[in-house]
Amino acid sequence: MRTGLLVVALLLAPAAAQAAPESALDRCLASEAGATTIGQIQCIGDELKVQDARLNRNYAKAMKDLTPEQKAKLRAAQRAWLAFKDADCRSLQDDAWGTLSRVSANMCVLERTIERADELASYPDR
Template sequence: MTRLFAAVLLLTAAVAPAAHAEDPKYSPAYDRCLAAPSGQSTMGMIECIGIEFEAQDARLNRAYRTAMKRMELPRQKAALQKAQRAWIAFRDADCASLYDQDWGTISRVEAANCRLDRTARRADALEDFRKQG
């Protein structure tokens, strides 16, 4: 593991929210992408994160649709829809705050990793939403 890669892992770990003790469910392809020589550069990391974000965003959308199907009443569906829209706005604004061109390219990695991490964690939460209820 290169020093840059190790430093980025430490930095991105610090950015991840501490609300969940478990790591989010990432694909094995994501780890392989980051471990590849092309995944060791800043641009390579951003590309790997982008590819995994697309996969996690698709999983999030599937989990949301499934959670909506679990809602029996229109008010329950409306409440989940309102929460999801607010969550998306928060995720996007909060993660965007981690990037500024004056902070160097590592801030792009931090912001992209924030979006990925939050999306995967929200997908995890929606997969379990109201399963028992």
């Protein structure tokens, strides 16, 4: 029975892989440049620029029609989120853990930025 499940899993794997389009980050990390720590950090940095711009657009859109009190609350929340993101991701980098900790810390910044951009995209209207 386990063999049957393995066969089914192997048959479904290509379909699952086709369902999720490969991102620019995935392509970069799979390239020759993505084979080094510096290359991985560059790939992550390139995607961070895209996601940071998206976050900024979503923040501006969220702020657009808020009352002054609502704007002040969102501004305070965004500043607190920035401080959290920076501290949280810095905690993942330490020279004693090797150079891959730099990749982990940079990936953390990217992941947190994507999450926050998504949150801001669905921020309530006034």
